[in-house]
Amino acid sequence: xxxxxxxxxxxxxxxxxxxxxxxxxxxxxxxxxxxxxxxxxxxxxxxxxxxxxxxxxxxxxxxxxxxxxxxxxxxxxxxxxxxxxxxxxxxxxxxxxxxxxxxxxxxxxxxxxxxxxxxxxxxxxxxxxxxxxxxxxxxxxxxxxxxxxxxxxxxxxxxxxxxxxxxxxxxxxxxxxxxxxxxxxxxxxxxxxxxxxxxxxxxxxxxxxxxxxxxxxxxxxxxxxxxxxxxxxxxxxxxxxxxxxxxxxxxxxxxxxxxxxxxxxxxxxxxxxxxxxxxxxxxxxxxxxxxxxxxxxxxxxxxxxxxxxxxxxxxxxxxxxxxxxxxxxxxxxxxxxxxxxxxxxxxxxxxxxxxxxxxxxxxxxxxxxxxxxxxxxxxxxxxxxxxxxxxxxxxxxxxxxxxxxxxxxxxxxxxxxxxxxxxxxxxxxxxxxxxxxxxxxxxxxxxxxxxxxxxxxxxxxxxxxxxxxxxxxxxxxxxxxxxxxxxxxxxxxxxxxxxxxxxxxxxxxxxxxxxxxxxxxxxxxxxxxxxxxxxxxxxxxxxxxxxxxxxxxxxxxxxxxxxxxxxxxxxxxxxxxxxxxxxxxxxxxxxxxxxxxxxxxxxxxxxxxxxxxxxxxxxxxxxxxxxxxxxxxxxxxxxxxxxxxxxxxxxxxxxxxxxxxxxxxxxxxxxxxxxxxxxxxxxxxxxxxxxxxxxxxxxxxxxxxxxxxxxxxxxxxxxxxxxxxxxxxxxxxxxxxxxxxxxxxxxxxxxxxxxxxxxxxxxxxxxxxxxxxxxxxxxxxxxxxxxxxxxxxxxxxxxxxxxxxxxxxxxxxxxxx
Ligand code: ADP
Ligand code: ZN
Ligand code: ZN
Numbered sequence: 001x002x003x004x005x006x007x008x009x010x011x012x013x014x015x016x017x018x019x020x021x022x023x024x025x026x027x028x029x030x031x032x033x034x035x036x037x038x039x040x041x042x043x044x045x046x047x048x049x050x051x052x053x054x055x056x057x058x059x060x061x062x063x064x065x066x067x068x069x070x071x072x073x074x075x076x077x078x079x080x081x082x083x084x085x086x087x088x089x090x091x092x093x094x095x096x097x098x099x100x101x102x103x104x105x106x107x108x109x110x111x112x113x114x115x116x117x118x119x120x121x122x123x124x125x126x127x128x129x130x131x132x133x134x135x136x137x138x139x140x141x142x143x144x145x146x147x148x149x150x151x152x153x154x155x156x157x158x159x160x161x162x163x164x165x166x167x168x169x170x171x172x173x174x175x176x177x178x179x180x181x182x183x184x185x186x187x188x189x190x191x192x193x194x195x196x197x198x199x200x201x202x203x204x205x206x207x208x209x210x211x212x213x214x215x216x217x218x219x220x221x222x223x224x225x226x227x228x229x230x231x232x233x234x235x236x237x238x239x240x241x242x243x244x245x246x247x248x249x250x251x252x253x254x255x256x257x258x259x260x261x262x263x264x265x266x267x268x269x270x271x272x273x274x275x276x277x278x279x280x281x282x283x284x285x286x287x288x289x290x291x292x293x294x295x296x297x298x299x300x301x302x303x304x305x306x307x308x309x310x311x312x313x314x315x316x317x318x319x320x321x322x323x324x325x326x327x328x329x330x331x332x333x334x335x336x337x338x339x340x341x342x343x344x345x346x347x348x349x350x351x352x353x354x355x356x357x358x359x360x361x362x363x364x365x366x367x368x369x370x371x372x373x374x375x376x377x378x379x380x381x382x383x384x385x386x387x388x389x390x391x392x393x394x395x396x397x398x399x400x401x402x403x404x405x406x407x408x409x410x411x412x413x414x415x416x417x418x419x420x421x422x423x424x425x426x427x428x429x430x431x432x433x434x435x436x437x438x439x440x441x442x443x444x445x446x447x448x449x450x451x452x453x454x455x456x457x458x459x460x461x462x463x464x465x466x467x468x469x470x471x472x473x474x475x476x477x478x479x480x481x482x483x484x485x486x487x488x489x490x491x492x493x494x495x496x497x498x499x500x501x502x503x504x505x506x507x508x509x510x511x512x513x514x515x516x517x518x519x520x521x522x523x524x525x526x527x528x529x530x531x532x533x534x535x536x537x538x539x540x541x542x543x544x545x546x547x548x549x550x551x552x553x554x555x556x557x558x559x560x561x562x563x564x565x566x567x568x569x570x571x572x573x574x575x576x577x578x579x580x581x582x583x584x585x586x587x588x589x590x591x592x593x594x595x596x597x598x599x600x601x602x603x604x605x606x607x608x609x610x611x612x613x614x615x616x617x618x619x620x621x622x623x624x625x626x627x628x629x630x631x632x633x634x635x636x637x638x639x640x641x642x643x644x645x646x647x648x649x650x651x652x653x654x655x656x657x658x659x660x661x662x663x664x665x666x667x668x669x670x671x672x673x674x675x676x677x678x679x680x681x682x683x684x685x686x687x688x689x690x691x692x693x694x695x696x697x698x699x700x701x702x703x704x705x706x707x708x709x710x711x712x713x714x715x716x717x718x719x720x721x722x723x724x725x726x727x728x729x730x731x732x733x734x735x736x737x738x739x740x741x742x743x744x745x746x747x748x749x750x751x752x753x754x755x756x757x758x759x760x761x762x763x764x765x766x767x768x769x770x771x772x773x774x775x776x777x778x779x780x781x782x783x784x785x786x787x788x789x790x791x792x793x794x795x796x797x798x799x800x801x802x803x804x805x806x807x808x809x810x811x812x813x814x815x816x817x
Contacts, residue, residue: 002021002022003021003022003027003030003052004019004020004021004022004052004053004054004055004056004061005019005020005021005022005030005049005050005051005052005053005064006018006019006020006049006050006051006052006053007019007020007036007038007047007048007049007050007064008047008048008050008093008094008097009038009040009045009046009047009094016092016093016094017050017093017094018038018040018047019053019056019057019058019061020036020038020047020056020061020062020063020064021056021061021062021063021064022063022064023063023064023160023164024164025163025164025170026064026067029067029070030049030064030067031049031072032049032050032051032052032072032074032076032079033048033049033050033072033073033074033075033076033078033079034048034049034067034068034069034072034073035047035048035067035068035069035072035073035101036048036049036064036065036066036067036068037064037065037066037067037068037156038062038064038065039062039063039065039157043154044065044154044156044157046068048073048074048079048097048101050079050083050093051079063160065156065157065160066111066156066160066170066172067172068111068172069172070172071380073100073101073397074097074100074101074397075397075399077401077431077434077435078100078395078397080434081427081430081431081434082096082097082099082100084430084434085420085422085427085430088426088430088792088811089420089421089422089811090792090795090796090809090811091419091420091421091422092420095419095420096420096422098420099392099395099420099422100395100397102369102372102373102376103369103372103373110142110143110144110172110173111142111143111170111171111172111173112140112141112142112143112170112171112172112173113135113140113141113142113143113146113159113163113168113169113170114135114139114140114168114169114171115132115135115136115140115167115168116166116167116168116169117167118136120132120167122162122167124158124161125158127150127153127154127155127158128158128159128161128162130149130150130155131146131155131158131159131162131168132162132167134146134149135168142173143156146159185227185228185253185254186225186226186227186228186253186254187215187219187225187226187228187231187242187251187252187253188219188222188224188225188226188251188252188254189216189219189220189222189250189251189252190246190249190250190251190252191249191250193220195250196216196219196220196250197220199216199248199250200213200216200217203216203244203245203248204241204244208241208244210236211235211236211237211238211241212237212241212244212245214234214235214236214237215231215234215235215237215241215242215245216245216250216251217235218230218231218234218235219231219251225254227613228242228253229613229614229617230617232614232617232618233614233617233618233621233623234621236623281319283316283319283323284316284464284466284468286315286316286463286464286465286466287316287319287320287464290307290309290320290462290463290464291320291323291324293307293460293462294307294320294324294327294438294440294462295323295324295327297438298324298327298328298331298402298403298438299327299331301333301402301436301437302436303436304432304433304435304436304437304438304439305432305438305439305460306429306432306438306439306440306441306458306459306460307438307439307440307441307459307460307461307462308409308441308442308443308446308450308451308453308454308459308460308461308462309440309441309442309443309462309463309464310442310443310444310446310451310454310461310462310463310464310705311442311444311463311464311465312444312464312465312466312467312473312674312703313444313467313671313674314467314468314469314471315444315464315465315466315467315468316464316468317407317442317464318348318351318407320440320442321337321405321407321440321442322351322352322355324403324405324438324440325337325352325355325356325385325386325403325405326355326356327402327403328402328403328437328438329356329359329385329386331402332400333400333401333402333403333437334379334382334384334385334386334387334398334399334400334401334402334403335385335386335387335401335402335403335404335405336386336387336388336393336394336396336398336401336403336404336405336428337352337386337387337388337389337393337405337407338388338389338390338391338393338394338404338405338406338407338414338424338425338428339388339389339390339407339408340390340407340408340411340413340414341364341390341413342362342363342364342365342388342389342390343364343366343612343613344612344632345407346613346616347638348388348407349362349388352386352388356385356386359384359385359386360384360385360386360387360388361375361378361379361384361386361387361388361389361396362375362387362388362389363375363387363388363389363390363392363393363396364389364390365390375387375396376396376397379396379397379398380397380398380399381399382398382399382400384396384398390413391413391414391416391424392424394424394427394428394431400435401431401432401435401437402435402437402438403437403438403439403440404428404431404432404437404438404439404440405439405440405441405442406424406425406428406439406440406441406442407442407443408442408443409425409441409442409443409446409447409450410443410445410446410447410450410667411443412664412814412815415814419808421808421809421810421811421813423812423814425441425450426812428441429459441459444670444671444674444705445666445667445670445671445705447663447667448663448709448712448713448716448722448723449722449723451709451713452713452723453723471677473673473674473677473703474645474673474674474676474677474682474683474684474685475684475685476673476684476685476686476687476700476701476702476703477496477684477685477686477687477701478687478689478692478697478701479494479496479497479686479687479688479689480689480690480692481494481527481688481689481690482527482528482529482530482690485527485528485574486528491588492584492585492588492648493588493592493646493648493688494686494688496686497646497648497686497688498592500644500646500684500686501589501592501593501626501644501646502593504643504644505593505596505625505626507643509641509642509643509644509681510619510622510624510625510626510627510639510641510642510643510644511625511626511627511642511643511644511645511646512626512627512628512629512633512639512642512644512645512646512672512675512676513585513589513626513627513628513629513645513646513648514629514630514633514645514646514647514648514672515585515628515629515630515648515649516630516631516647516649516650516665516668516669524541524542524543524544524552524563524575524576524577525575525576525655525690526567526569526570526572526574526575526576527572527574527575527576527690528567528570528572528574529567529569529570529572530690530691531567531568531569531570532655533552533564533568533575535554535559536559537554537559541655541656541657542554542559542561543657543772544563544577551563553770554657554769558769563575585628585648586598586600586628589626589628593626596625596626597623597624597625597626598624598625598626598627598628599615599618599619599623599624599626599627599628600627600628600629601615601619601627601628601629601630601632601633612632615627619639620639622641627642631668633672633675639675640679640681641679641681642675642676642677642683643676643677643681643682643683643684644676644683644684644685644686645672645673645675645676645683645684645685645686646685646686646688647669647672647673647685647686647687647688648688649688649689650665650669650687650688650689650696650697650700651665651689651690651691651694651696651697654691654694654696656772656817657772657816657817658772658815658816658817659716659719659721659722659816660814660815660816661815662695662696662712662715663708663712664815665696666696666699666700666708666712669687669696669697669700670700670703670705672685673685673687673700673703687700687701695708695711695712696708699711720787721787722812725787725788725789726787726788726789726790726791726792726811726812727785727786727787727791727812727813727816728785728786728791728792728795728809728810728811728812728813729783729784729785729809729810729813729816730747730783730784730785730786730804730807730808730809730810731771731781731782731783731807731808731810732744732747732781732782732783732806732807732808733779733780733781733808734779734780735778735779735780736780737780740779740780740781740782741768741770741780741782743782744767744768744782744783744784745768747768747784747803747804747807748765748767748768748784750803751765751784751786752765754794760788760791760794762788762789763786763787763788763789763791763794764786764787764788765784765785765786765787766784766785766786766787767782767783767784767785768782768783768784769782769783770782770783771783771817772816772817773817783816785816792811795809
């Protein structure tokens with residue numbers, strides 16, 4: 001009696017679920033979630049067993065060749081999650097399963113082959129003969145070693161035949177975990193101090209000499225390896241300098257196994273940097289009642305519960321995550337803590353590390369494959385009790401999950417914006433259902449959809465309305481930039497921001513200047529009256545097309561016009577596109593305040609490894625006075641010396657043709673405003689805008705999260721956007737603009753046929769239109785948006801027909817740009 005299984009096969013070209021038979025040699029060893037090797041066409045590929053079946057759906061069912069790992073690589077709840085995610089995001093199951101498997105598994109797991117009959121003479125096939133001879137000659141070998149002898153020759157089928165005949169034994173092997181994860185790069189003096197001193201004069205040219213000397217001098221004083229970020233901060237040096245010192249044999253650079261916080265040294269300035277143990281804290285009444293709810297749910301694991309924990313930064317949310325994690329660990333279960341980005345949330349990570357020493361695994365994008373694989377395996381055995389990391393940490397194979405937290409759950413980094421598209425917060429809630437875990441979403445500014453779900457009982461709403469310290473949120477002063485222009489102030493800074501900046505610097509304090517970079521220089525407005533050029537059909541702001549000359553376009557309906565020479569409203573000639581980069585702001589600060597040390601923190605300056613740490617350390621150590629940056633400033637750290645936050649341009653992006661633009665800007669402005677005045681020094685926020693009456697600006701200035709939610713929700717209701725409808729965004733990309741346009745119209749015509757049928761009459765189509773970012777990486781983008789109570793089933797049917805091949809299909813997208 002044969003056993004049959006369904007296997008999801010993952011090779012880029014073919015992706016699907018196929019039936020296989022379990023051979024006798026593997027009987028009893030194959031179970032659900034196992035990673036196996038199977039023949040596929042004339043190839044051999046890896047796949048994961050997802051279920052047993054009574055009857056194969058094809059006649060000539062092939063057999064599994066090998067078992068890669070004696071333990072399952074996916075748990076049952078993980079398979080359930082993968083299937084649900086595939087179903088709800090319209091992705092292939094294989095592509096979703098790929099999210100769960102660390103690359104290391106296919107690379108590090110291997111099979112060990114040994115010849116059992118030493119004098120066996122093979123006559124069956126040339127490949128089999130070669131294999132036997134190889135094993136005779138070299139002794140037992142691993143699959144990858146055999147690969148190197150059989151370049152381009154498929155040998156695994158012949159080998160399995162030998163295994164079946166009992167001539168060769170096959171045993172899965174996995175190298176032992178390396179146990180501790182490397183994390184930070186450190187530097188250590190490599191020579192006696194006198195020797196280093198002697199080299200001081202010869203370390204470089206005029207430009208580099210001082211930096212390298214400072215770095216070396218600092219390292220001479222350090223008895224132990226030091227995080228390179230400290231060296232940078234202390235000396236103004238960079239990696240190249242340290243590498244040069246290493247070249248000369250003066251220092252050693254290596255990866256250290258300890259997780260160190262960039263602010264450890266700055267801690268002496270910052271009371272917030274000392275983390276009390278649990279016993280030292282009495283929860284506030286609000287914290288207690290929130291925790292009580294959560295713990296109650298934790299102790300009834302037969303049901304799953306989701307919570308939205310809403311509270312401003314500093315209201316004590318993290319303390320609740322810590323205690324909830326402790327409760328599930330006490331019950332023999334594990335916790336997953338999702339954060340938007342590890343590099344930007346070192347304080348949260350460190351609090352978990354210090355509360356649960358030796359039990360926390362960190363998952364982040366800078367891990368090597370081997371490190372990732374090790375963490376994955378330690379999670380699988382349950383050796384790790386807490387996994388903390390960005391969205392992919394959700395897929396850690398913990399055996400018995402009791403808690404899933406998504407901190408800053410509104411953050412767009414939870415959405416994977418490349419195929420397979422998925423939202424980790426939505427996936428987290430699904431996963432909690434499959435595991436019976438408690439799901440806690442935390443944020444000061446949850447999305448409208450998340451908040452709506454909390455109010456309509458799909459999640460429970462817990463609130464922490466006050467900061468623990470009782471300190472007030474900073475005062476936000478709105479500056480109407482049109483008045484500045486009228487007063488002849490045409491620079492980047494208003495008169496007030498200039499004065500405040502000057503005063504802050506004179507007091508020896510620090511300032512942050514924030515730029516909202518999204519949608520830079522794309523829409524057109526009048527600098528005198530604030531008039532924004534809009535589409536006569538849809539009222540969507542028109543955007544300047546970068547490829548064409550001065551053409552303005554509506555991305556909803558395709559309406560076009562020339563860019564006008566003067567404002568249609570006030571006839572002013574000051575009609576401009578809107579946008580500004582952080583480099584320009586930095587230049588301006590340097591021009592106005594020549595002795596000020598500026599630091600830029602944007603995507604450009606953070607491409608290098610450890611760059612976030614480096615910049616933060618510099619700034620936290622007061623090695624710079626003004627930090628200029630984009631979205632990243634919204635997250636991260638307490639910086640007690642920061643007493644001024646200047647929002648240089650609040651309204652960039654406010655008029656983007658995207659129903660989610662307003663909420664995104666509100667979130668980021670609110671978070672940035674919260675950067676000021678964390679300490680007793682107090683602080684203020686200056687918000688520069690051309691549209692002071694806008695709801696987003698007004699709500700931000702009043703820290704009015706609830707008011708913003710009410711208005712925004714009302715607007716979504718009126719316009720029929722989520723949560724009052726569901727969207728699916730279809731995008732097509734092509735190098736040739738005409739081909740892109742043609743394909744978009746072809747698919748739109750097909751869709752239109754269906755939309756006229758009674759079954760789909762509630763679904764409407766927006767487009768086809770060029771996407772807002774009409775060209776990315778040499779590809780022209782066109783899009784179609786379907787909107788309705790639930791347009792997904794329509795596409796599920798249609799996808800089967802394959803006429804959306806090569807389209808990117810996003811269910812519940814977080815942006816329509
Ligand atoms: P959030 O996660 O909402 O930003 P935290 O949990 O980080 O808030 O709390 C902010 C600060 O207050 C932290 O330094 C934390 O250690 C401290 N804290 C939290 N809860 C209490 C409490 N009940 N009593 C005293 N301090 C607390
Ligand atoms: Zn229009
Ligand atoms: Zn005007």
